[in-house]
Amino acid sequence: MNRQAQAVVLLLLGGAVIRACFTDLYLNYVKEGLRPFLIAAGVLLVAAAVMTLWYELRPVPRAAATGDGPGQPEARAGGHDDHDHHDHHDDHDHHDHHDGHGHHEPRVGWLLILPVLGLLLVAPPALGSYAAGQAGTALASQQQPSDYPPLPEGDPVRVSVLDYASRALFDKGASIGDRRVQVTGFITAGPDGQPILARMVLSCCAADGRPVKLGMTGNAPAGLADDTWVEVTGRYSDRIGRDAVNDAEIPYLDVESWRQVPAPKQPYE
Template sequence: MNRQAQAVVLLLLGGAVLRASLTDLHLRYVKAGLQPFLVAAGLLLVAAAAMTLWYELRPDVDDDPVDHDEGHDDHGHGHHGARVGWLLILPVLGLLLVAPPALGSYAAGQAGTVLSDRATSDYPPLPEGDPVRITVLDYASRALFEQGRSIGDRRVQLTGFVVTGPDGQPILARMILSCCAADGRPVKLGLTGDVPAGLADDTWVEVTGRYTDRIGRDPVNDAEVPYLEVESWRQVPTPKQQYE
């Protein structure tokens, strides 16, 4: 692979990173707060590619007859390296042509719930409103770590996707990222009461209910899974930001 080809691959890679970071596509891979860093990385790749192409295509190129771009040795390692270099275009094609979905029910079913260590903590009172909108992680933390004292008898409203549990009953889940999709872990809630029925995995729902002290166990890592007493629910479109 000569330098012009390397620059083209670099340009495609930078363009793919920019395309993902300037649209909602990047939310499937990383947390929303990392968008500025992705934009900066894409711009640097495009700038490096443009400078390389300019240097290679300028009219006053080096007249040295030695071909520096096709370096090789007696054992042909250079040719192998050149061929391997073309593999760099695979992630580029992946970003440009394929739009994999965000982590969902399959990933949640393969990993244990993230709240695996019991701790004690003081939580602030819930915001005003009836029902009050909180995250799946916030509800699960309050339900497990302080037995729902800060929730009391308040009605809460949560949004997550459906996962079929080992007993065939639906579970409400949401994926949590520390940095990117590679470290995604699920937060799981058992559901009782008016449980969403007849829904396929990865269906997004909004549930309204109250705290219950019922606790289950995650079969993947044997961690405690809190429950929510569902009073009503409705199916909702997949949110733009699928991770918490």
């Protein structure tokens, strides 16, 4: 792959990053706070591509191409003038062109454009049930304090899956009491085949995404496909399950009602 092709790949990659940032597509891959850094990175990639193309495609002055102009030595004695020198140079270039070796970069370099086209044409979705099924719940390694603040006002009170799970496990539901809570997540299969509610949490980007899982009792959703987003309303349950992946504890929610909802703009917590 020559420099012009490399510049085209940089241009497409930078354009894909900028497009993702201005269409909220980037939220499938990184946290919202990283948007300014992604925009800056995309702009730099586009600028590098444009400068490379300009350098490669700019017209070369005739004097620089032929070696004529001030400062050039006169023709050497013995009949070797500038014409002979140019003929020798042309013959050398002609030989290199027909030799077919030494100036051809590996064509496998063009494969670098595939992920760029994939991001432009077929954007990968956010992490979902498959990723949740392959990783253990993120609460296994967290050490949370037990003095959680009271829940906000409201009935039901909207909380994140992570907040409810942390209070249920590490506070034993004391800060929840008999309050009704409302959480939103996607459906995935539990270790016993029953549906559980999950939400992916990120530290930085999708590469470090881990699921937080909630078991459901009572009027739990049934007959829904994996990755279906639901809004669940219920109360604290002292039931505890085990994650089949890392054997960590999974808290439960006693479901009173639920409804199917569209995937949120920000799929991660």
